[in-house]
Amino acid sequence: MADREVIEISDEESEASPDYDRRAIFEPVVRRVVDALGGYEGGHYRLGDEATGCLKDLKKLWRKDDTDDERTVARIFWETRVFMNDLVPILLETAGKGLVEDKRAIYCADLMTAMTWPIDMAEELKELDDEIDKGTDYTQLLQSHLYYKAALLKPGVIEALFGIMLPPLAKLPHERSERDGQVINVVLHLIRNLAFIKDLPANIHLSSDQAELSSMQSRLIRTLSETHTLSLLLTIAANSSNDRLLNNWNTLVLEIFYLLFRGVKPASLAVSQKKQPAENLKRLLAVEAQNRRNVARTASSRHSHFGTTISVQLNPKKKPHPSNDGNDADSEPAKASGSKSQQLVLHRQQALTKTSGSIIDMTKQQKTKRGKTLDELSREENLSLEARTVLQDLAKDFIEGCFNPFLASLLKDIRSERAKISEKDNLRLLFVTKWFLDFFLCTKAKNPGPDDTSSCSYGLVAEVLEREWIIWVLKRMRGAVDEKPKMWTELQAGIDCLAQLLLLVDGMTSSQGVDSALKDAAELLQQQLIYNGEVLDLALESLRSYKEGTQSLAYLDSSVYLAYSLLRMLERWGKAQGQEMYVRRKTAKARKRAKAKAAKEKEDAVPDVEDIEEESEDEEIVHETLFTFEAFQEKFAQADITxxxxxxxxxxxxFSSSENMKRVVNLMHRQAVRAKAEGLYFKVSTLDLFKTILADQHSFPREQTYKDLLNLINYVLRQFFKALAENPFHAVEAFFPKNRGNWKQFSSWKPEPKATSRKGAAAEESKFPPDVEVKKGYSWSDQLGIAIAALVEAKQEGLIDWVKEILTLVIGMRQRIVEDTDNKGDDDDADDDPTPKLDGPSVEAMAKFTDYTVPCVSDEQAQAVTRNPHLKLLLRLSKFYVAEESKLVYRSINGQS
Structure with a gap:
């Protein structure tokens, strides 16, 4: 079809009459263009004479869906099967036979990319017109993408697409045109689209055709590896910071890696894949045996061949419910009335030995129990052994040659706010970084050894130790928390990334054979993370903010993992560091700034430059507090975290492994035992959970983690019943929450006296003992005599002599100041009148008086000054001021001794 025969459809008539039938208009046009593309003759596809023009027309028709919520043209394309019957054969007839620069092949790739473009269901539903309730169904479009992916995975198709990218890549940088970059961009987006399309869930009851649609991701990974497409992606990732052309596609490569690895656990790829089928079989057999034992514990015995039927009458003294002749408790209990009796029929053998209430509760739990699904960040794909092997090699190659430059180039683009960066790229970068760090640490654990001889050297992932990277991660997490509504998925990705970073830093500081420069950088980063204090706050806040039903289960698992990793690192760091550590705390003067801002808005005045500078200075003010692991562990004891x-x-x-149980038991042990906050668990709901766990203890694996759980539960129960025996009213308090420190009165926790640490000496109390005063009615001289008598009675005359010596020294110093100041110039009259002319020191002489600081000479004097109340009384009466650090300052009130 020639260009002049292309049918252009104007939108003016559609705007005038919105009720027109788009399908009636577009369907004949699309079918005529598709028929003109070509067809099969003798088993071979033959292109039409105007195939190039027809491909252009199809692309123009496709753009008509940009303003159509119903995607009418896309549905017509699917019904005509133009993708499988025409586009794929044309691509194989051109690029598949070596004509990689043929325009028809490039047009086919462009149209394929448009037809497989991902459908974001959330965005599509938001964009639907509320006024027109058409009930748009996207099931057909999603199904078409599955068949498009299957068509592109036919032999030779991906290889032909890869061949289209080779000529532009083979050109020198100065010879490449803008069109060359567009060709590569189109093919890379097509690969992204294929990775985005999700397979059908695996099901043994599906037909052969449907079963093929549930294993396409594995075929795609194998095909990308066989056609060297994955090698091209690694090349782009490794050189994105050097080559300007390759830098344009670093975000696209990031998304492809995200789509390929998001359904695979890093730990499963860190081990030998040849042993994985046997390990999976062993794991499934263990799960099956465990389920069989659980069923056997509650199953009916062989003697109940004729079943069990028991009628239960609730409230038998009341009149029976008129509409309740006999309800089956295993099907649907009838609604009970406050003034009517209710009759239930139980068909369980356990009703013979257990209470009817427990059987009813068991039935309700089985009916209302709904398994919560994990979110997309934790969705696990069902990949074949060959596909997993390919991904394992891809992950190793990425760690060895691409991790550092790829992350550096992406972070540089993000900080530069390039136009190609979208909000979702931040989430993908966090996830990909977390995934590869987890893979690296798992591989490092499987292959321990000196860092310089190991293939998994810490230098391969050193980019995450840079200051800019940490700042960016914390900034994204703060932004996710401050956003309304909060971006829980991105916050979860940041928590995962931060947890892996802590594990990496902890491993670098504790392992042997690490390069000294990297180890010093890791220790410095560890200290900065603790000093910053923001990581500590995020770990606590992520656990406090969890609300069931608001965040996903993967978010819960990530928050527990972060807290577990952080506390372990802090505990190990605290034991290794023998010196004190301080944590920075920001001083927020929000109230002051808010009042000033409200006052200025009320007056409609423009703020002065001085006010703005003063406000910015207030925001930067921080103070430091002494950090100890014990204090942080006590801060971890909070009701919301519990x-x-x-x-x-x-x-x-x-739980998929005992590691999950190990983390939560460790955190609960830190609260109940280490922080002595067992009162947090004195709640009815908690005790009921413990009862359920103790009832199922026979089904637990024989591992130390589960033994620790039972020991912890028994410890909490012993403490609860011990407190209940001392005060029976604790049974009433168990129905109320234990927030705002209410748990302290039920726990063995006791406030510790504040202590100051001294070098080479034990910690001592920093507060002085209470002062001693003389009763009113005594003169100053009498009070002085009483204080001296108390010291003499305590046989501490040496302290009295010490005070007298200090007084004599200070009096002599001040007399000399008075003589030098007031008697200056009166030497001629000294012989005539030897007595001073003034009644007391002059104002000039008194201005020269300064406080006299007297350090303690001996340890006995230092202890006496801070702890002897009678000596303190004597010093106050002698006009001395007792300061901290055992120093005495003489203060003269009137300048006279």
Whole structure:
């Protein structure tokens, strides 16, 4: 079809009559263009004479869907099967036979990219017109993408697409045109689209065609590896910081890696893939055996061949409910009335030995139990062994040659706010970084050894130790928390990335054979993270802010993992460091600034430059507090954190490994035992959970982690019943929350006296003992005599002599100042009148008086000054001021001794 025969459709008529039938207009046009593309003759596809023009027309028709919520043209394309019957054969007839620069092949790739473009269901539903309730169904479009992906995975298709990219890449940088970059960009986006399309869930009841649609991701990974497409992606990632052309596609490569690795756990790729089938079989057999034992514990015995039927009458003294002749408790209990009796029928053998209430609760739990699904960041793909092997090699090659330059180039583009950077790129970068760090640490754990001889050297991932990277991660996490509504998914990715970073730093500082420069950088970063204090606050806030139903289960697991990793690192760091550490705390003067801002808005005045500078200075003011691991562990004992940990523990049957149980038991142990906050667990709901766990203890694996759980539960229960025996009213308090420090009165926690640490000496109390005063009615001389008598009675005459010596020294110094100042110029009259002319010191002489600081000479004097109340009384009466650090300052009130 020639260009002059292309049918252009104007939108003017559509605007005038919005009720026109788009399908009736576009369907005949699309079918005529598709028929003109070509067809099969003798088993071979033959292109039409105007195939190039037809491909252009199809692309123009496709753009008509930009303003159509129903995607009418896309549905017509799917019904005509133009993708499988025409576009793929044309690509194979051109680029598949070596004609990689043929325009028809490039047009086919462009149209394929448009037809497989990802459908964001959330955005599509938001953009629907509320006034027109058409009930748009995207099921057909999503299904078409599955078949498009299957068509592109036919032999030779991906290889032909890869061949289209080779001529532009083979050109020298100064010879490349803008069109060359566009060709590569189109093919890379097509690969991204294929990785985005999700397979159908695996199901043994599906047909052969449907089963093929559930394993396409594995075929795609193998095909990309066989056609060297993955090698091209690694090349782009490794040189994105050097080559300007390759830098344009670093975000696209990031998204492809995100789509390929998001459904695979790093730990599963860090081990030998040849042993994985046997390990998976062993794991499944263990799960099956465990389920069989659980069923056997509650199953009916062989003697109940004829079943069990028991009628239960609730409130038998009341009249029976008129509409309740006999309700089946295993099907649907009838609604009970406050003034009517209710009759239930139980069909369980356990009803013979257990209470009817427990059987009813068991039935309700089975009906209302709904398994929560994990979010997209933790979705696991069902990949084949060959595909996993390919991803394992890809991950190793990326760590060895691409990790540092790839992250550096992306972070540089993000900080420069390039136009190609989108908000989702931040999330993808956090996830990809977390994934590869986790993979690196798992591989390092499987292959221990000196860092300089190991293939997994810490220098391969040193980019995450840079200051700019840490600042960016914390900034994204703060932004996710401050956003309304909060961006929980991005916050979860930041928490995962931060947890892996802490594990990496902890491993570098504790392992042997690490390069001295990297180890020093890791120790410095560790100190800066603790000093900054923001990481500590984020770990606590992520656990406090969890609300069941608001965040995903993956977010809960990530928050628990971060807190577990942080506390372990802090504990190990605290033991290794023998010196004190301070944490920076920001001083927010929000109230003052808010009042000033409100006053200025009320007056409609323009703020002065001085006010703005003063406000900015207030925001930068910080203060430092002494950090100790024990104090932080006590701060970890909070009611909201306990509730989060109990929510996590309640899912103990869904734990995939004992590592999950180990983390939550460790955190609960730190609260109940280390911080002595067992009162946080004195709640009815918590005790009921403990009862359920103790009832299922026979089904637990024989591992130390589960033994620690039972020991912790028994410890909490012993403390609860011990407190209950001392005060029976604690049973009433168990129905109320233990927030705002209310748990302290039920726990063994006791406030410790504040202490100051001295070098080479034990910690001592920094506060002085209470002062001693003489009763009113005594003169100054009498009070002085009483203080001296108390010291003499205590056989501490040496302290009295010490005070007298100080007084004599100070009096002599001040007399000399008075003589030098007031008697100056009166030497001629000294013989005539030897007595001073003034009644007391002059104002000029008194101005020269300064406070006299007397350091303690001996340890006995230092102890007496701070702890002897009678000596303090004597010093006050002698006009001395007792200061901290055992120093005495003489203060004269009137300038006379």
């Amino acid at each position: 509730q989060t940990l109990l929510t996590y523990l309640a899912r103990y049957k869904d």
